[in-house]
Structures are given as C-alpha cells and as structure tokens.
Amino acid sequence: MLNQLSIENFRNITAMSLSLDEGLTAFTGDNGAGKTSVLDAVHLLGTGKPFSTHRINHVIQRESSFVQVVGRLSAPAKAILGVRRDRGGGGEARISGTPVKTLSELAKAMPLVVMNAETLNVIRDGPEGRRKFIDSFVFHVEQDFAQMSRRYQNALKQRNALLRDRCSSDDAVWVRDLAVTGELLSAARSRAVVSLAKALEGVLSDVDISLPSWKLLQRPGWGGGLSLYDALSASSDSDKQRGFTQVGPHRGDVVFMVEGSPAHEVLSRGQMRVLMAATKLAQARVMRRDTGVSPLLLVDDVAAELDANNAAGLFRNMVSDGFQVLATMVDATGASAWTENRLSNVFHVEHGTIIDGN
Numbered sequence: 001m002l003n004q005l006s007i008e009n010f011r012n013i014t015a016m017s018l019s020l021d022e023g024l025t026a027f028t029g030d031n032g033a034g035k036t037s038v039l040d041a042v043h044l045l046g047t048g049k050p051f052s053t054h055r056i057n058h059v060i061q062r063e064s065s066f067v068q069v070v071g072r073l074s075a076p077a078k079a080i081l082g083v084r085r086d087r088g089g090g091g092e093a094r095i096s097g098t099p100v101k102t103l104s105e106l107a108k109a110m111p112l113v114v115m116n117a118e119t120l121n122v123i124r125d126g127p128e129g130r131r132k133f134i135d136s137f138v139f140h141v142e143q144d145f146a147q148m149s150r151r152y153q154n155a156l157k158q159r160n161a162l163l164r165d166r167c168s169s170d171d172a173v174w175v176r177d178l179a180v181t182g183e184l185l186s187a188a189r190s191r192a193v194v195s196l197a198k199a200l201e202g203v204l205s206d207v208d209i210s211l212p213s214w215k216l217l218q219r220p221g222w223g224g225g226l227s228l229y230d231a232l233s234a235s236s237d238s239d240k241q242r243g244f245t246q247v248g249p250h251r252g253d254v255v256f257m258v259e260g261s262p263a264h265e266v267l268s269r270g271q272m273r274v275l276m277a278a279t280k281l282a283q284a285r286v287m288r289r290d291t292g293v294s295p296l297l298l299v300d301d302v303a304a305e306l307d308a309n310n311a312a313g314l315f316r317n318m319v320s321d322g323f324q325v326l327a328t329m330v331d332a333t334g335a336s337a338w339t340e341n342r343l344s345n346v347f348h349v350e351h352g353t354i355i356d357g358n
C-alpha cells in the first residue's frame with residue numbers, strides 16, 4: 001500500500017505531500033486543477049514513465065529542470081520508491097536508496113492498474129493499445145515475459161533493419177530468434193487471456209453487468225495453423241519486398257467477440273467502456289491472485305465515462321475487494337454512496353495544490 005506521496009515539479013504541481021489510506025481516495029476539483037497530474041505522478045513512480053505522454057519534458061513543470069516523485073510503501077514490503085527525471089534526459093530511480101537496474105523493478109514493487117479514457121477505449125481503438133494492455137498484464141503474472149519481450153523486440157528490430165537495407169540474406173539468425181521468442185510470447189498471452197476471461201465472468205456477475213454472449217480471443221499475429229517459423233518462411237519474399245516483418249506477435253491482437261462479431265460492431269461506446277473497466281478490475285484480481293501482491297488502482301475520471309449504476313457497481317467492488325484506489329472526479333458526492341461510506345479521504349485540488357483533505 002502507498003502511504004505517503006511527495007511530488008515535485010510535475011505539471012502544475014510545484015510541491016505536494018500527502019498521506020494516503022487504504023480504500024478509495026478521491027481527488028476532486030475543477031478542470032485543469034491538477035487531479036490527473038497526481039495520478040500520473042504515481043504512474044511515473046511505479047513505471048518510470050507518465051501515462052499522459054511519451055515525452056517526459058511535457059510533464060516537467062515549465063521553468064523547472066527536473067521532476068521528482070517519492071512514495072513510501074507499507075506493503076507488499078516496506079520500501080521507499082523514488083524517481084527523478086531531468087529535462088536534459090538524465091534521471092534515476094531508487095528503491096530504498098538502491099538504484100534500480102531496470103524500471104521493471106519499480107513495477108514489481110508497486111504494481112499499478114490504470115483505468116482512464118485511453119485504457120477504457122482500447123476495444124474501440126487500434127490493436128496496438130490492446131497489445132499494450134495484454135502485455136502489461138502478462139508482464140506481472142509471468143516471470144520471464146519482460147526478458148522474452150525485449151529479446152523478441154530486439155530480433156524484430158535487427159531483422160527489419162536488414163530487410164530495409166536489402167540485406168535479408170543475413171537474417172536467418174533473427175528469424176530463428178523471432179520464431180522461438182514469438183511462440184513463447186504468444187503462448188503467454190494466450191494463458192493470460194484464458195485467466196482474464198474467467199476472472200471477468202466473476203466481475204460481471206458481481207457488478208451485475210449483463211452482456212450478450214461474449215468471448216475474449218487472442219489472435220497470435222500469424223495464421224493458417226502454422227508454426228511461427230513456417231509463417232515467417234512463407235512470408236519471407238513478401239517481407240523482403242516490403243522491407244519489414246509482417247507476421248508475429250507484434251501484429252497480434254486481443255479481441256472481444258460479442259454474439260459472434262467483434263465487440264465494436266455490436267456494443268455501444270458506453271458498453272465497451274464498461275466492459276473494459278470490468279476487464280481492468282478482473283486484471284487486478286488475477287494479478288493479486290497470481291503474485292500475492294495487490295495492485296494500486298489509478299482511476300482517472302471514470303465516473304464521467306460510465307453511467308451511475310455501473311460506476312457505483314465498479315467502485316463498490318474495487319473497495320470491497322480491498323484494493324487501494326486513487327480516483328479523480330469532479331466532485332465526490334456519488335463516491336461516498338458508491339462505497340457505502342468507505343471513502344477514506346477526499347482531497348480537493350486547486351491550481352496544483354491540495355486545499356482541503358479530510
């Protein structure tokens with residue numbers, strides 16, 4: 001659990017220090033007050049990167065040369081996490097004073113699940129967001145996934161560089177590496193999809209969301225019942241002509257099917273967001289079950305994306321499941337009722353400052 005948080009120079013937050021509790025903590029305030037920035041700063045602390053942008057300079061406060069976030073954890077182990085990023089590109093991340101070797105150490109120390117407009121719209125948006133979603137989930141539940149994924153991405157980069165430079169005669173070693181690591185990645189995604197679908201059934205019934213008959217499917221990124229090695233060989237001439245690798249898990253997808261069709265053809269936008277919010281809660285449940293560590297839920301303005309009943313059901317379940325939840329909302333009138341008065345704190349934010357907490 002995250003007990004204490006200090007943020008320096010993050011967007012419009014010059015300096016903020018907070019004590020946090022278990023259960024639901026709400027950040028309220030007007031548009032542009034700095035609510036999302038608090039959650040995004042926690043994301044920087046847990047992953048080394050903000051969720052709002054790929055460019056760290058965009059979140060470093062104007063006129064400042066660095067951003068820094070420090071958090072004190074009481075569980076799964078007592079630890080102090082600290083991340084500092086500099087405008088010039090430098091920075092460091094530490095866990096209890098020791099510099100981390102890879103940012104994934106932060107994610108293991110403080111696993112996060114993010115629900116925001118971007119993550120709730122992945123069913124409607126392109127496959128890249130869905131791959132990112134499933135991979136960030138697999139990363140937590142499968143030990144070797146990060147290493148395997150890095151090896152696959154490296155082989156892909158090397159082979160694509162050869163294909164681009166028309167030197168593909170030398171690509172055999174990379175094709176073998178792609179085939180081996182790609183099959184393993186795909187199998188890991190497949191296992192994740194099965195456990196996610198099972199947990200999602202539970203969430204839908206707990207929250208009382210009814211959907212027409214649905215399935216969650218993994219598309220591996222190559223077809224025809226071939227091994228990846230055979231698919232890469234079959235696509236080799238075409239890859240050489242086009243200058244890039246056209247088959248493999250980097251072209252895979254995770255698709256919700258509803259009544260036999262892709263969900264985005266059948267469901268309303270709101271229904272897709274509800275389904276995805278439920279899927280994120282399912283993800284949190286599986287992460288806790290499989291790793292023994294409760295993820296921290298960052299829930300950004302989700303009440304605005306869902307109808308009152310579904311929002312109430314989801315928040316009630318997040319809290320009764322025992323997750324620590326940090327959520328932004330314009331005001332907290334609904335939140336207290338949703339959580340049956342177990343709202344642990346409300347911080348009112350104005351101009352990047354907490355002006356009221358209770």
Ligand SMILES: Nc1ncnc2c1ncn2[C@@H]1O[C@H](COP(=O)(O)OP(=O)(O)OP(=O)(O)O)[C@@H](O)[C@H]1O
Nearest residue numbers: 011012031032033034035036037058059060061062
């Ligand atoms: N690099 C920066 N330096 C200073 N201020 C910034 C920087 N980047 C963004 N801001 C400002 O930070 C403020 C905080 O935005 P944030 O998204 O946290 O607001 P919010 O309270 O979540 O609002 P909303 O309800 O509209 O989502 C915005 O007013 C934005 O203009």
